[in-house]
Amino acid sequence: GAVVSQHPSRVICKSGTSVKIECRSLDFQATTMFWYRQFPKKSLMLMATSNEGSKATYEQGVEKDKFLINHASLTLSTLTVTSAHPEDSSFYICSARDAGTGYDSPLHFGNGTRLTVT
Amino acid sequence: AQSVTQLGSHVSVSEGALVLLRCNYSSSVPPYLFWYVQYPNQGLQLLLKYTTGATLVKGINGFEAEFKKSETSFHLTKPSAHMSDAAEYFCAVRVSNNDMRFGAGTRLTVKP
Numbered sequence: 674g675a676v677v678s679q680h681p682s683r684v685i686c687k688s689g690t691s692v693k694i695e696c697r698s699l700d701f702q703a704t705t706m707f708w709y710r711q712f713p714k715k716s717l718m719l720m721a722t723s724n725e726g727s728k729a730t731y732e733q734g735v736e737k738d739k740f741l742i743n744h745a746s747l748t749l750s751t752l753t754v755t756s757a758h759p760e761d762s763s764f765y766i767c768s769a770r771d772a773g774t775g776y777d778s779p780l781h782f783g784n785g786t787r788l789t790v791t
Numbered sequence: 792a793q794s795v796t797q798l799g800s801h802v803s804v805s806e807g808a809l810v811l812l813r814c815n816y817s818s819s820v821p822p823y824l825f826w827y828v829q830y831p832n833q834g835l836q837l838l839l840k841y842t843t844g845a846t847l848v849k850g851i852n853g854f855e856a857e858f859k860k861s862e863t864s865f866h867l868t869k870p871s872a873h874m875s876d877a878a879e880y881f882c883a884v885r886v887s888n889n890d891m892r893f894g895a896g897t898r899l900t901v902k903p
Contacts, residue, residue, distance in 0.1 A: 679834065707891075714800075716881065716895045717835075766834050777823050777842035780891055782834035 679783025696767030814882030
């Protein structure tokens with residue numbers, strides 16, 4: 674089955690530093706990847722849609738200058754949390770859809786990244 | 792606009808009992824519906840999906856769901872709960888080619 678690899682699984686950083694999270698589709702190509710944020714005991718909140726070779730589309734209320742997304746290839750998207758603050762601590766999950774599949778195909782999810790900002 | 796409502800943020804059943812997790816949707820177009828499971832500190836894993844055709848859909852781990860258009864529901868069931876089924880379950884509806892809306896999730900607890 675389709676596999677999405679997300680790295681790192683956990684990261685602790687100091688306030689003011691930047692953190693990069695990688696999302697790779699291992700056995701399929703993904704022209705579009707999605708970045709979600711999940712608060713404790715809450716559902717997934719779509720942050721942005723990452724499009725290969727073009728700018729990401731951000732959801733309302735998500736700061737694009739704070740959450741930098743780069744989708745440089747058909748198998749890799751990165752999310753960089755810049756100048757992180759404790760309130761950015763959360764569980765971040767990426768997902769991707771196989772570019773070769775249809776509208777009814779499911780999203781494939783990475784295992785998430787637990788970010789803790791101290 | 793498409794949306795998903797999961798009734799009950801927490802469901803507790805005994806091992807061996809029936810599992811029923813409720814999901815209702817709203818959609819202006821024929822929906823594509825999904826159930827995902829999330830174990831602690833992990834991403835989401837697809838359990839099953841409905842697109843077209845048979846309204847009773849079977850998924851992994853013994854789960855199944857039935858699409859009922861008249862009730863706008865897509866409830867998830869399993870005849871006999873196992874301890875390993877304890878997790879968070881999310882119902883989702885495909886909004887467009889590039890978007891999916893998730894319900895708030897239901898935490899399933901299985902008591903021995």
